[in-house]
Amino acid sequence: MASVPRIEQALLAAIEPGEQAGCPPQLAAAVRYAVLPGGARIRPRLCLAVAAACGEDHPAVVDAAAAAIELLHCASLVHDDLPCFDDASTRRGKPSVHRAYGERLAVLTGDALIVLAFESLADGCSAAPQRLAPLLRVIGRAVGTGGGIVAGQAWECEPRAVLAQYQQAKTGSLFAAATLAGATAAGVAEAAPWALVGERIGEAYQIADDILDATANAAEIGKPVGRDEALGRPSAVAQLGLQGAVALVRRLVADAAAAVPDCPGADALREVLRAQADALLPRSLRQAA
């Protein structure tokens, strides 16, 4: 999956209008800081790859969907890092937003990114306005109270949570939205089968993140490591061992490729997804390494 320059351009287009319309300077700076430079951009890349496979006809709609998904991901990182949650000091290799700009601006930056995500959807859909409502629903559900990211984070506040439900809400939901939104943005009327592709990639990503947390050092991944163990969080590495976790990543990515529905670019997309299995793992654990 390539397309990173296209994603960066779409993200800039989403955050610039607010900056120009009299945004307080520190808020504008904190929003940029939270979004740029980014991580792997895996969710918007997945969205673009699916839209391309489906034969996208309105690139602006696809760009807006991909940008909205990444902005919402960035919002969740900023709020998850807050002192009342993870109290993370670093993120993407630099101080977290609340360490760099203070807690108040970190709360507001997350809020701003949520609003910007939905605004950018409305702007991007002007050439195909009938796609706005289905895209808004798909993306809203992935971040909201009913099984979205906010629900996932809130499971951390409950005395009991079902692990699969927690992970599906916290991580899987936005991956599923990335593939659903890619197909919806490309005009696919029955996009529902695309959810499974994103869900499997999301599960693979979750396991790969556990592997990174257990094996990498902080400089390598740009955020604190060993947090799962320190915070008593469930980890696939603790449950399955390192080799078992790596095998699971490969199987989940293969499942994702197998779940790709018929579409003009299905074969090419399956190849792209399979190549992702290695890209998700630390260099020392890749087959080609």
Place this chain on the structure above:
Amino acid sequence: MASVPRIEQALLAAIEPGEQAGCPPQLAAAVRYAVLPGGARIRPRLCLAVAAACGEDHPAVVDAAAAAIELLHCASLVHDDLPCFDDASTRRGKPSVHRAYGERLAVLTGDALIVLAFESLADGCSAAPQRLAPLLRVIGRAVGTGGGIVAGQAWECEPRAVLAQYQQAKTGSLFAAATLAGATAAGVAEAAPWALVGERIGEAYQIADDILDATANAAEIGKPVGRDEALGRPSAVAQLGLQGAVALVRRLVADAAAAVPDCPGADALREVLRAQADALLPRSLRQAA
């Protein structure tokens, strides 16, 4: 302005779908707690009154717009009350959300309300999908980085802020959106002149809030009083004196009534707005009292 049952119904319709789809119980409870029972619901009432004056043809669209505006207002209250901002212990006569549910759920409740607001817009506009994009833009701008509520709150984090710009962003923007959205939801193609009506009501409300803060007791208004003075915030009462501030409320409401554009129910709406001048003030300062 009446219509409170209709607003409560629209708010319930907006928050229930997320609850039914597997929302963590404490998050669902905190979202309800933040929304119900409400305050004066002045913004959604203004939205409904304008839509009625414009001859609304799709009540579901108007309901969704009014609910979205109130949900976003509630979100801003929950986040403004957080320890890192006002650290308010009470709101609407009961413990603030972070006092009742903890800081983590208060952050998530605000996030959830923002998402619910936009989701409810998409759902409500299914009978008139072409109104979704303009409504989303009007409402998004009122809460976002470019002069919306988030920008207003962020001016509190800047070393210097222009008072008028701060107040317009923090309070005026959502009042302007209430009238703009009411007209837009009713199908008015050129809704822009409606902004001034909301802005003037918003300014009146801001001054009336300063008057309440300076004159009422906490039991009467359900939140701490004397906060403006304690936090060194600018207050119209400090600047103009009590009688001057009361006169300004009356003048601003009269300006709002005078700014009502031609529409089928313009005269009735002007009467409703004028009656609001007294309703905004403490009982002891009302002309009819």
